Amino acid sequence: MPRSALFVVDIQRELAHDPKTRIPHAERICSAGEKILSVARGIIDPYRGDGGSEQQQTQSPSIIVFVQHEEGPGEGTLVRDTEPWRLVFEPRDGVREEVLVAKTTRNTFESNPDLADKLKSDGITEIITFGIQSECCVVETSKGALKAGFKVTILQGAHSTYDTESRSAVDIERAVEEELGGRGAEVIPWEDAVASWEQRRMVSSYSIFSEL
Helix, strand or coil: CCEEEEEEECCEHHHHCCCCCCCCCHHHHHHHHHHHHHHHHHHHHHHCCCCCCCHHHCCCCEEEEEEEECECCCCCCCECCCCCCCECCCCCCCCCCEEEEEECCCCHHHHCCCHHHHHHHCCEEEEEEEEECHHHHHHHHHHHHHHCCCEEEEEEEEEECCCCCCCCHHHHHHHHHHHHHHCCCEEEEHHHHHHHHHHHHHHCCCCCCCCC
8 A cells, every 4th residue: 555754844943943043934834733743643543552453453554754954063053962953843752653864965865865765665655745944955855755756745835934135935935836846746735635634534544645
């Protein structure tokens, strides 16, 4: 059965929590993230436990990948084990369907050359992305997934970045979506995706993240 991976990209404290450094739309991204993860975990949880139920004896249809960027001292502020580096949303202890992936480049797959093969060996065929920053790690990780042969969906409204002198964060979000759409990715409002997942959860046990 095809499986999907939800990539939560770089929602870290410096970018999303610190009032002095967070992106302008951090509140929107964190609110969306809470709802997205709540539904995603609701799909995963029936497959956890002691194996007593039919679902617990089968593989979860989806996983969640928490991506965390890190920099060396002198390279930036996202230094391992510092407050700016810490994630807003973290994988739960003991949940095999929630994994943490570190990276040092914008493209998660470039930082982790064996990641694509590992995901494919686990039956993953689709990558769904959201997080921070749109034109940096979100787009480059999405492009990396496309290059590796995955189906890619980006959740509109659940990724953002900083304003620049010439473009607002929202303008950059739209430009990224247009670029990824032109490369073959699907662009779906996160609210529509979550509604679809919730509906499928009520009627089916196959991957809610597929066939959006």
